[in-house]
Amino acid sequence: MENKYDIIIIGTGTAGRTLAGRAKSSGLKFAIIDSREYGGTCPLRGCDPKKVLAGVSEATDLNNRLIGKGAGTEKPLLVYWPSLIEFKRTFTEGYPREAEKMFADMGIDMYRGRAHFENENTVLVGKDKLKGKYIFLATGSKPRKLSISGEEYMTTSEEFMEIEKFPGKIIFVGGGYISLEFAHIARRVGSEVLILHRSEKLLGGFDFDLVNMLVKASEAAGIRILTNRPVVAVEKGNNGFLVSAEYKTEKQSEIQTFNADMVVNGAGRIPDFEDLRLENAGVEAGKKGIIVDKQMRTSNPRVYAGGDCTAEGMQLTPVATLQGEVAAANILDGSGAEADYTGIPSAVFTIPVLASVGISEAKENSKYRVIFRDRSKWNTTRRAGLEFAASKVIIDETKDRIAGAHILGPNAEEAINIFAMAMRLGLRASDIRKMVFTYPTVCSDIRYML
Numbered sequence: 351m352e353n354k355y356d357i358i359i360i361g362t363g364t365a366g367r368t369l370a371g372r373a374k375s376s377g378l379k380f381a382i383i384d385s386r387e388y389g390g391t392c393p394l395r396g397c398d399p400k401k402v403l404a405g406v407s408e409a410t411d412l413n414n415r416l417i418g419k420g421a422g423t424e425k426p427l428l429v430y431w432p433s434l435i436e437f438k439r440t441f442t443e444g445y446p447r448e449a450e451k452m453f454a455d456m457g458i459d460m461y462r463g464r465a466h467f468e469n470e471n472t473v474l475v476g477k478d479k480l481k482g483k484y485i486f487l488a489t490g491s492k493p494r495k496l497s498i499s500g501e502e503y504m505t506t507s508e509e510f511m512e513i514e515k516f517p518g519k520i521i522f523v524g525g526g527y528i529s530l531e532f533a534h535i536a537r538r539v540g541s542e543v544l545i546l547h548r549s550e551k552l553l554g555g556f557d558f559d560l561v562n563m564l565v566k567a568s569e570a571a572g573i574r575i576l577t578n579r580p581v582v583a584v585e586k587g588n589n590g591f592l593v594s595a596e597y598k599t600e601k602q603s604e605i606q607t608f609n610a611d612m613v614v615n616g617a618g619r620i621p622d623f624e625d626l627r628l629e630n631a632g633v634e635a636g637k638k639g640i641i642v643d644k645q646m647r648t649s650n651p652r653v654y655a656g657g658d659c660t661a662e663g664m665q666l667t668p669v670a671t672l673q674g675e676v677a678a679a680n681i682l683d684g685s686g687a688e689a690d691y692t693g694i695p696s697a698v699f700t701i702p703v704l705a706s707v708g709i710s711e712a713k714e715n716s717k718y719r720v721i722f723r724d725r726s727k728w729n730t731t732r733r734a735g736l737e738f739a740a741s742k743v744i745i746d747e748t749k750d751r752i753a754g755a756h757i758l759g760p761n762a763e764e765a766i767n768i769f770a771m772a773m774r775l776g777l778r779a780s781d782i783r784k785m786v787f788t789y790p791t792v793c794s795d796i797r798y799m800l
Contacts, residue, residue, distance in 0.1 A: 352479040353459070355381045357681060360465050360473065360626075361488030362449060363390020364667050365657030368674025369486050369681070373456040376682050380458040381482070383465045383475055387446040388453070391490050391658070392667045394442050395508040402438045403511065404531060404699040407538040411701050415735025429539045431516040438511065467631040471652050484652055484681050487633075487640060488674070489626065491619040491658035491665060496523065500584030503591055504615040507532065517541060517611035521593050523581045525552035527698045529616030530564075533573050534700045543573045544608060545616075546595050548580035553698060557710040557742055557756040559722065564704050564758055567738040571701065579606065584613050621659040636661055644688035646677040654681060663691050693773030697763040702736050705766035708754030708773055709744055717748045723799055725759055730792050734760040741799040743769070743779075750778040757799075761792040768796055 356378035359366045366382065367390070373380040384390075392398055407429055414426045453460055463475045473480045493506040505513070507528045516539050522529035525547030533543045545552075552575070553561045565575055579595040582605070586592075593608045621639035628634070634641045634649040639661035646654045656673030663669040672689055679687035695707040725731050725739040739759030746753045755769035772782055779800055787794040 351477065352481065353381070355379045355459070355480060355482045356484065357381070358473055358480050358482035358485045359383065359488060360485070361390065361490055361657065361659070362388045362453075363488055363490045363657060364392055364670035365674040365677075366390065366486065366488035367449070368671050369488070369656075369678045370453060370456065370458055372678050372682055373458050378682070380456070381461060381480055382453055382458050383461040383463070383473070383480075385462065385464045388449040388460070389445045390488075392670075393445050395511060397667055399438050399442050399511055400531065401699060402441055403434060403535050406434050406437070407535045408701055410538050412735065419735065429535070431539050432514070435512070435514070464625060466625060466627040467633075470631045470650055482652070484654065485631075486677055486681070487623070487626070487648070487653065487655035487659055488657045488670075489622045489659045492622040493615055494617045494620045496581065496615060496617055498581060498583055500586065500591075501615075503584045503586050504613045506615050507619075510614055513612075519590070519609065519611045520544070520614060521546060521591075521608055521610040521612070522614045522616040523593075524548070524615070524617035525575070525577065526616060526618045527553060528618060529614070530568070531699050532614065532616065534568065534571065537571050537573050538701075544610070545573065545575045546579040546581055546593070546608070547575070547577045550577050552577070553704070555710075556698070556704060556706050557754075560704055560706075560740055560742060560756050560758045563738050563740055564698070564700060564702070567702060567736075567758075568700065570737065619658065619665065621661075623659050644676075645680045645686065646673055646689065647680070663689065664694065664696060666694065666696055669694060690774075693770040693775075695766045695770040697766065699763070702734075702738060702759050703762040704756075704758045705762040706754075706756045707766055707770045708752065710742075710754055710756060711744075717746055718753060719745045719747050721745070721800060725795070725799075728795060729790060730761075730795055731759055733790075736760060741795075743799050745779050745800075750780055751776070752779055752782070755799075757792075759792070765792045765796060768793060 357380050359382040362384040410427045410429050413421050461475045465473050465475045468474050519542045520536050522533050522545045529545050537543050581595045583594040590611045591613050595606050597606050632650045633653050640655045640659050642655050642660050646656050654677045656677050657670035658665045676687045676689045679685045697705040721743045723741045731739040742756045744754040752772050
């Protein structure tokens with residue numbers, strides 16, 4: 351069956367929903383497609399449920415950090431996983447139905463299945479053929495494959511958030527934010543945790559000095575971290591799994607083995623577009639994703655793209671929202687809007703949290719001033735019972751502008767927004783120093799980070 355539409359959206363995640371939100375007011379005919387539950391990664395199997403797990407872990411750990419300092423228990427608490435998973439599901443189970451109702455109320459036709467291009471303006475979904483004046487690709491991302499022997503025995507980050515019985519011993523493969531965040535959760539559940547990372551530095555893209563301090567905080571929490579250990583194989587045995595990793599030194603190379611009850615693929619996520627048959631539509635893509643310009647147009651002027659499937663911007667929910675808004679403005683209004691990625695912050699929800707915005711290195715340029723503060727003894731850190739906290743702010747002195755900011759410590763994910771706002775709105779560093787914040791808070795510490 352062939353149906354014609356003004357706009358076809360492939361993907362019901364953040365970017366797709368953002369464009370779909372204009373359907374009712376536009377008066378145009380929309381279709382939306384998804385092969386999984388409606389809603390996308392963030393609310394169902396990504397940042398939102400992950401933050402629920404991390405929040406309870408943080409609350410439990412906060413109690414334990416303050417034992418002997420007035421906390422209401424005398425012995426350490428552990429996260430009770432069964433009830434935490436049930437709590438998490440109260441956020442996720444009803445969301446697909448709510449999303450479908452929202453699309454129906456807006457008059458959007460819904461399709462389910464894996465879509466692919468037949469030609470430059472036609473998409474096939476099962477037995478349905480959809481022709482669109484414009485097509486918006488918002489297919490998101492999926493767990494990265496490691497292409498190693500025994501990979502089928504590994505648990506993905508999506509599956510990790512659904513396990514019923516928590517394992518006693520877990521190995522996380524990869525040293526990115528997925529492994530670090532879930533490792534901190536697992537440790538507060540009571541598991542023995544090991545992270546195996548292929549290179550020397552964890553959390554690529556984050557500030558080196560603050561990452562090193564976070565590694566110390568992780569190890570102090572009982573998380574074992576081994577770098578320069580690329581995993582080469584996973585074997586299944588009678589009593590769990592055997593993980594083999596190659597360890598190289600200047601003089602020799604050896605295979606080291608580790609036992610675990612569960613092995614989690616925490617090696618990150620990649621754009622999900624490989625079966626779209628982009629070549630049929632003349633849409634170009636590279637290793638980092640679908641290639642788009644600042645207006646979110648692909649190489650096919652009929653096709654736009656946004657969110658994690660694109661090669662532009664960080665894989666973050668706010669970025670997907672921004673790109674969906676830009677695509678909507680250009681498809682519906684022809685406004686010529688362009689995506690501006692200035693001052694977009696990110697955070698790793700470990701204990702403590704690491705948050706970042708802008709550059710992390712001054713690149714030996716004399717116009718930059720780097721201000722590092724060890725905040726371990728500051729009142730806001732001690733009050734939270736934490737031992738590790740710091741900040742690094744990079745200022746372009748020729749313009750008195752914030753070029754980068756990095757915070758490790760309590761409420762870092764909130765405080766970083768002040769620096770992000772300053773960067774995005776072009777505020778001067780001296781403007782921030784004039785701010786009067788509520789006290790005593792982490793934001794009131796900002797004046798002393800500068």
